[in-house]
Amino acid sequence: xxxxxxxxxxxxxxxxxxxxxxxxxxxxxxxxxxxxxxxxxxxxxxxxxxxxxxxxxxxxxxxxxxxxxxxxxxxxxxxxxxxxxxxxxxxxxxxxxxxxxxxxxxxxxxxxxxxxxxxxxxxxxxxxxxxxxxxxxxxxxxxxxxxxxxxxxxxxxxxxxxxxxxxxxxxxxxxxxxxxxxxxxxxxxxxxxxxxxxxxxxxxxxxxxxxxxxxxxxxxxxxxxxxxxxxxxxxxxxxxxxxxxxxxxxxxxxxxxxxxxxxxxxxxxxxxxxxxxxxxxxxxxxxxxxxxxxxxxxxxxxxxxxxxx
Numbered sequence: 001x002x003x004x005x006x007x008x009x010x011x012x013x014x015x016x017x018x019x020x021x022x023x024x025x026x027x028x029x030x031x032x033x034x035x036x037x038x039x040x041x042x043x044x045x046x047x048x049x050x051x052x053x054x055x056x057x058x059x060x061x062x063x064x065x066x067x068x069x070x071x072x073x074x075x076x077x078x079x080x081x082x083x084x085x086x087x088x089x090x091x092x093x094x095x096x097x098x099x100x101x102x103x104x105x106x107x108x109x110x111x112x113x114x115x116x117x118x119x120x121x122x123x124x125x126x127x128x129x130x131x132x133x134x135x136x137x138x139x140x141x142x143x144x145x146x147x148x149x150x151x152x153x154x155x156x157x158x159x160x161x162x163x164x165x166x167x168x169x170x171x172x173x174x175x176x177x178x179x180x181x182x183x184x185x186x187x188x189x190x191x192x193x194x195x196x197x198x199x200x201x202x203x204x205x206x207x208x209x210x211x212x213x214x215x216x217x218x219x220x221x222x223x224x225x226x227x228x229x230x231x232x233x234x235x236x237x238x239x240x241x242x243x244x245x246x247x248x249x250x251x252x253x254x255x256x257x258x259x260x261x262x263x264x265x266x267x268x269x270x271x272x273x274x275x276x277x278x279x280x281x282x283x284x285x286x287x288x289x290x291x292x293x294x295x296x297x298x299x300x301x302x303x304x305x306x307x308x309x
Contacts, residue, residue, distance in 0.1 A: 087150055087151060087154060090154055091150070091154055091157075094154065094157055094158060094161060097161055097165075098161060098164075101161070101164055101165065101168060103305065103308065104168065104308075105168065106305055106306075178250060180227065180228045180272065181227050181228045181229055181248040181249050181250060181252065182227050182248065182250075182252060182306075183226035183227045183248065183252065183254050183294050183303070183306050184226065184227060184272075184306055184307070184308045185224070185226050185227075185272065185273070185307065185308065186215070186226070186307055187215070187223050187224055187225075187226050187254075187256060187290060187292050188215055188217055188221055188222070188223045188224070188279060188290055188292075189217065189221075190215040190216050190217030190221070190279075190289070190290075191215065191216045191217070192213055192214065192215055192216075193214045193215070193216045193287075193289060194210055194213070194214035195210070195213060195304070196210060196211070196212060196213055196300070196301075196302040196303060196304065197209070197210060197302070198210070202286050203284070203286075211293050211300035212255065212257075212291050212292050212293030212294070212300065212303060213291075213292045213293075213303045213304065214289045214290070214291055214292075215289055215290050215292060216287065216288060216289040217279050217288065217289070217290075218279070218288065219260055219278075219279060219280055219281060219288040220260060220261075220278050220279065220280075221278060221279040222275045222278060222279075223256055223259065223275065223276060223277045223278060223279055223290055224272075224273050224274060224275055224276065225246055225254075225270040225271065225272055225273065225274050225276050226254055226272060226292075226306075227246075227248045227252070227254070227272045228248065228269075228270070228271050228272055229246040229247055229248035229249065229252075229254070229269075229270060230246065230247050230267065230268070230269055230270070231244065231245070231246055231247075231264045231265065231266050231267060231268045231269075231270060231276075232245045232246065232247040232253070232266065233245035233266060234262050234264050234265060234266050234268075235262070235266075236282070236283075237257075237283070238283070239257075239283050239284040240255070240257035240258065240283045240284075240291065241257060241258045241259065241280065241281075241282025241283025241284070241285065242257075242258070242259035242260070242261070242262050242277070242280065242282045242283070243255065243256065243257045243259065243283075244256045244259065244262055244264060244276055244277055246270060246276070251296055251297040251298075252294070252295070252296055253294070253295040254292070254293065254294055254295075255291070255292070255293040255295070256276065256277060256290055256291070256292060257283060257290065257291035257292075257293075258279075258280055258281060258282050258283050258285045258289060258290060258291055259277040259278065259279065259280050259282060259290065260277070260278045260279060260280025260281070260282065260288075261277060261278045261280070262276075262277050263275060263276055263277050263278070264276045264277070294306060
């Protein structure tokens with residue numbers, strides 16, 4: 001039985017006696033096993049703790065990176081869409097320039113020639129590709145590709161428009177005298193109360209052709225000549241009341257009706273912008289206004305197409 005027990009002697013140090021006790025081998029091995037197991041468990045738990053702590057730190061850092069990248073993507077997307085909007089704005093400006101060129105050519109009687117390029121068409125960027133709320137994972141590849149194409153087209157169009165204007169300026173220089181006698185401004189500021197074309201008569205209610213524009217304003221407002229010319233008529237006339245007719249040459253004539261007071265004489269030379277009368281309500285009229293009419297070779301044309309101001 002003694003072999004199954006282990007004796008242990010120790011000197012406590014306080015006295016000279018040596019103390020002895022014995023422990024069963026099974027108990028000793030059990031205690032040692034539990035101690036080793038405890039140390040191993042502590043080591044495993046400690047390792048897992050530090051590993052999880054590192055994983056949590058990496059996850060936090062990765063999340064911060066993702067948030068920063070999302071913000072950068074949104075910022076870049078906003079810049080792309082702003083650029084797309086600028087391209088659209090530039091295209092509108094080019095389109096307005098083209099319309100202005102067309103209007104000048106109409107007024108000056110200058111047609112497109114082989115030397116002028118003509119304006120090419122440019123499509124619009126789809127609005128759904130400008131949506132800021134589309135998912136971040138959805139790329140703007142199509143929009144960027146479209147922007148590159150339209151930027152190139154816009155650049156080409158701008159070059160062609162520059163050629164058009166160079167051609168137009170050369171022809172305008174040649175037609176300077178003709179342009180001076182071409183109606184190109186409003187005879188008076190005010191409200192257009194009746195446009196050129198067919199309308200219901202304010203007197204009979206029947207459909208009739210209105211050969212000019214009716215522009216309303218306060219009675220006595222100054223009316224100016226819309227181009228250089230010679231006064232061909234300045235007196236009263238049925239329906240028109242007080243009427244001034246100016247012959248601008250080259251088949252162009254302007255009429256100013258329902259005037260309050262006529263300030264020019266027949267045969268008088270007038271310049272564009274010169275006051276020729278005051279606005280009134282004479283003749284067949286329902287209120288103070290001027291009937292402004294442009295005739296080309298005896299045929300009335302739409303005055304709105306001749307306004308540059």
